[in-house]
Amino acid sequence: MGVPPQDRTMNVHISGELAPEIEDSPVPYVLLKGEFSPPVVEASNRAFRELLGVDSTPSGQTFNDLKITLRRQDKRTGNIETWGPQASRRGSGGGSAVSTRHIPSPAEALWRHGEEVRSHQVLRGEVWTADLVHSEGSWGIVQAVIAPLATSPGASQRWVVQFLPLTGFDEAFGYAAPAAERALDALSQISELLSAESQTSPLAEISRILEATFPVDWVGFFLEGKGLEYSETIRPPARPRHRGDYRSRDVDGSGAVDPVLQVLVGKRIDPVLLPCGFDAEESTRTRAFMDHLDDVWDVHGFTPRGPLIIQAILGRSGVLGAIVMACPETNELGEPFEVPDLGTESLKVLSAVSRRIGTTLDNARLYKHEHELAEALQQSMLPTQVDVAGLDVWTYYAPSNEHARVGGDWYDILYVDEQTVGVVVGDVVGHDLEAAAAMGQLRSITRSYAFDRVSASKVIERVDRLVDGLDIPRQASMVYGRLRESKSRGTWQLEYARAGHLPPILVRDGEAILLDDAGGGLIGFLPRPRSSATIRLRPGDVVLFYTDGLIERRDRSMQAGVKELQEFAQTVPQCAADQWGELLLRALADAPEDDVALVVVRIPVRDELSVQGMDLARSYRATFPGDPSSVARARHVIMRLCDEWDKPHTTFAELVMSELAANAVLHGYGQFALRVYDLGEDLRIEVEDQNPIGPIRMDGHGDRYGGYGVKIVDRLANWGWSPKGAGKVVWAHVPVTQERGAPEVR
Structure with missing residues (x-):
C-alpha cells in the first residue's frame, strides 16, 4: 500500500x-x-x-x-x-x-x-x-x-x-481494513492456497500475502534439507531433523553464537530477531544460512534495511523449516524495529501460518512415504516376464501421473506348463496403499488357482468365492485368458473369462474383433457360475488385454473409447508385439487419465522371422526393479537363454548384460526393461530405462571403482543407443556361437 x-x-x-x-x-x-x-x-x-x-x-x-x-x-x-x-x-x-x-x-x-x-x-x-x-x-x-x-x-x-x-x-x-480484519483475510487466503492442489508455488503466493499484511519489506520460506534452503513450493523433507543430528557447542547453549541452530533444534519456537548485519561465526548454521540468504536476495534484487525475524515451522516431530521476514530499520515511532512491532494480530497470523504450513509439509511427507511404500509393493508384485516359447509377448504398466504413482491395475503372465500360458489383467478401484494391497491379494489368489490347470471360468469362480469370504474392501474387475499351444505347433487356443472387465480385442487380417463373450459381474459380488469362451489363434493374430486407463477420457463414453481402440488397431501393420505396444501408447495413452495396464500377445509368423534378422519366436522380454540385485538376475537370464537356445559361448553376453544392467540401475530412474532376440550367431540385447541421457565414454576412475563399463561393451559388442519415449534404449549385438576377436565399434 x-x-x-x-x-x-x-x-x-x-x-x-x-x-x-x-x-x-x-x-x-x-x-x-x-x-x-x-x-x-x-x-x-x-x-x-x-x-x-x-x-x-x-x-x-x-x-x-x-x-x-x-x-x-x-x-x-x-x-x-x-x-x-x-x-x-x-x-x-x-x-x-x-x-x-x-x-x-x-x-x-x-x-x-x-x-x-x-x-x-x-x-x-x-x-x-x-x-x-x-x-x-x-x-x-x-x-x-x-x-x-x-x-x-x-x-x-x-x-x-x-x-x-x-x-x-x-x-x-x-x-482500509484495520489490522484484525487484514489478519483474518490473510489467513483465509493462505488456508485456501494450502488446500489448492493445483497451486504450483504456494509459498511464493503466501509470501506476497504476508508482505502486504505485515509491516515488513520481504518474506521468504526456507525448508529443511541440507540446511535451510529457500523454497517456493511444498516439498516434503525426508524426515524432520532432531537435536542429535546437529553437532555444535551451541545446541544446548543460549543461542547467542548460533541462533539459527537454536531454531532448527526446536529451542526457539517463538519469533527470533536477528540484528541487521549479524556477524555469525564461521562453521555455524547461522553463517551458512546468512550466506544462502544473501544469494536469494541477489536473485530477487532485494536489499535489506533492518533486522530479520525468523519463525520456526514446526512439524509433528521436529522443525521442518522457517519463515524469514526482512523488517524495516525502525517502527512507526522511529525506534529500532523489534518483534512486537509486527503487531498482536500479525503475530497471531504468523504463528497460525507456521503451524498450518508445518501440517501441510507433514501431510506431504506422509503422503509421499505412503505412495513410495505402495509403489514398491506394487512393483514387487508386477511380474518379471517369463520366456514364452512360440509367443511374442509385450507388457506395460504405468500410473496415470507422477502425483498418483500407485494404482490398482495389474497384469500377470503365468507359465503354467510347457504348452499353457495364463494372461491376467485386472483393475482395483483406487490409487493408494489399500488399492495396492487389494491388488496383491487378488493377484496371489488368481495365480494359485491358475496353476491348478482348470478352465478360465473355473479360475474366476474360485477367485469369486474366496474374495467374497475375505471381504476385500475394494471393487475389482479382471479378465483371465488361458493360451494353450496346439499339437501342430504355430497355432494356439485362447480360452477366456471376464469379470466386469473390458473385452480383449483380437486383431486378424486388418480387422479388430471384440472378444465380448463370457462376461459377468465384478469380482466378489454375489458369486455365481461363470462362463468361458474359446477362440483359435493363427500365426499373425494379435490379442490386446488392457484396462480402462488406455481408452477412458472425461469427454467421451467408454464405448467410444473402445471403438477408437478398434479403429486404430486395424491400421497397425504387421510388426512385433513391443512395436504394437509402443504404437498403442503413443496414439491412445499420451496423457492418460487413469492407470494403464496393457498386454500384447502375438502369434509369430514363421515367414516373418527374418524381419531385421530377428527370430521373433526366440525372444525374451522382462522388467526388473532398479536395485543392484537386478544386475545378477539379468545376467542369469542371459545364461539360461543361451543354454535353451544352444548358444555355446556366453561369456561376452554375460559381461555385456552386466554392464548394461548396472548402468540402468545406477542412472536409469527406476525399473528397466530387458529384451533379448536370437539373431543366429549373435544375440541382440536391449535395455530400456527412463533416463534420456545416453551412456558416456570415460577413461575410468583411477582412485575408485567405475567408469570402465562402456569400454568393456566397446570391446565385446557392436552397440549403440537411441531415444525412446521419455528415456532411451541401449542395444548391443554380442557373438554367442563361436569365439572371435572383438568387433569393431560402430
Whole structure:
C-alpha cells in the first residue's frame, strides 16, 4: 500500500473548520484543540456527526463528554492504554493496569498501511480502538487514527482524528481494513492456497500475502534439507531433523553464537530477531544460512534495511523449516524495529501460518512415504516376464501421473506348463496403499488357482468365492485368458473369462474383433457360475488385454473409447508385439487419465522371422526393479537363454548384460526393461530405462571403482543407443556361437 505524504494531515483545517474535501468525505473526521486537557472538539465533518447521531458539531466538548474512549494494548508490556495528550510516553506497571501515552510529533507520525482512497487518504498517525455511544443509546466499536497538526510557536496543539470501521474494507467508502480484519483475510487466503492442489508455488503466493499484511519489506520460506534452503513450493523433507543430528557447542547453549541452530533444534519456537548485519561465526548454521540468504536476495534484487525475524515451522516431530521476514530499520515511532512491532494480530497470523504450513509439509511427507511404500509393493508384485516359447509377448504398466504413482491395475503372465500360458489383467478401484494391497491379494489368489490347470471360468469362480469370504474392501474387475499351444505347433487356443472387465480385442487380417463373450459381474459380488469362451489363434493374430486407463477420457463414453481402440488397431501393420505396444501408447495413452495396464500377445509368423534378422519366436522380454540385485538376475537370464537356445559361448553376453544392467540401475530412474532376440550367431540385447541421457565414454576412475563399463561393451559388442519415449534404449549385438576377436565399434 502507498503511504500518504506527511503534509496531507497538515491541510485538513481552515481557520478552525475542516477543509471542504474533508467536510464532504464519507469518512468521519473530527478536529481537536488542546488549549486545556483533555482536548475539546473544534470542528467535525458531516460523516462524524452522522456517526454520533447529532445535527451539529459538538464544539467545546471532550471525547469523555461524547462517550468516546480511545484505548489499545501496549505491544511490549501488555498494558491497556487510553489516549491522553499530556501523559507520559509509556505506562508503567504490568498486568491489566491502565496507563496513558501521548500522540507522536509530526516527525514520528507514520502509519505504514495508509492508502489512497478516492478524495481522501487514510491518515498517518497512531491507531487506536474507539468505543463510542450513538445519541440513541446504541454502542459500537470503530478504529481511530490520530495525527498531530503542525502549529505556529505558542499556538494550541491540534489533532485530527479519522474514524474507520472495524468490519474491514468497505466498498462504498473505500476504507482500509484495520489490522484484525487484514489478519483474518490473510489467513483465509493462505488456508485456501494450502488446500489448492493445483497451486504450483504456494509459498511464493503466501509470501506476497504476508508482505502486504505485515509491516515488513520481504518474506521468504526456507525448508529443511541440507540446511535451510529457500523454497517456493511444498516439498516434503525426508524426515524432520532432531537435536542429535546437529553437532555444535551451541545446541544446548543460549543461542547467542548460533541462533539459527537454536531454531532448527526446536529451542526457539517463538519469533527470533536477528540484528541487521549479524556477524555469525564461521562453521555455524547461522553463517551458512546468512550466506544462502544473501544469494536469494541477489536473485530477487532485494536489499535489506533492518533486522530479520525468523519463525520456526514446526512439524509433528521436529522443525521442518522457517519463515524469514526482512523488517524495516525502525517502527512507526522511529525506534529500532523489534518483534512486537509486527503487531498482536500479525503475530497471531504468523504463528497460525507456521503451524498450518508445518501440517501441510507433514501431510506431504506422509503422503509421499505412503505412495513410495505402495509403489514398491506394487512393483514387487508386477511380474518379471517369463520366456514364452512360440509367443511374442509385450507388457506395460504405468500410473496415470507422477502425483498418483500407485494404482490398482495389474497384469500377470503365468507359465503354467510347457504348452499353457495364463494372461491376467485386472483393475482395483483406487490409487493408494489399500488399492495396492487389494491388488496383491487378488493377484496371489488368481495365480494359485491358475496353476491348478482348470478352465478360465473355473479360475474366476474360485477367485469369486474366496474374495467374497475375505471381504476385500475394494471393487475389482479382471479378465483371465488361458493360451494353450496346439499339437501342430504355430497355432494356439485362447480360452477366456471376464469379470466386469473390458473385452480383449483380437486383431486378424486388418480387422479388430471384440472378444465380448463370457462376461459377468465384478469380482466378489454375489458369486455365481461363470462362463468361458474359446477362440483359435493363427500365426499373425494379435490379442490386446488392457484396462480402462488406455481408452477412458472425461469427454467421451467408454464405448467410444473402445471403438477408437478398434479403429486404430486395424491400421497397425504387421510388426512385433513391443512395436504394437509402443504404437498403442503413443496414439491412445499420451496423457492418460487413469492407470494403464496393457498386454500384447502375438502369434509369430514363421515367414516373418527374418524381419531385421530377428527370430521373433526366440525372444525374451522382462522388467526388473532398479536395485543392484537386478544386475545378477539379468545376467542369469542371459545364461539360461543361451543354454535353451544352444548358444555355446556366453561369456561376452554375460559381461555385456552386466554392464548394461548396472548402468540402468545406477542412472536409469527406476525399473528397466530387458529384451533379448536370437539373431543366429549373435544375440541382440536391449535395455530400456527412463533416463534420456545416453551412456558416456570415460577413461575410468583411477582412485575408485567405475567408469570402465562402456569400454568393456566397446570391446565385446557392436552397440549403440537411441531415444525412446521419455528415456532411451541401449542395444548391443554380442557373438554367442563361436569365439572371435572383438568387433569393431560402430
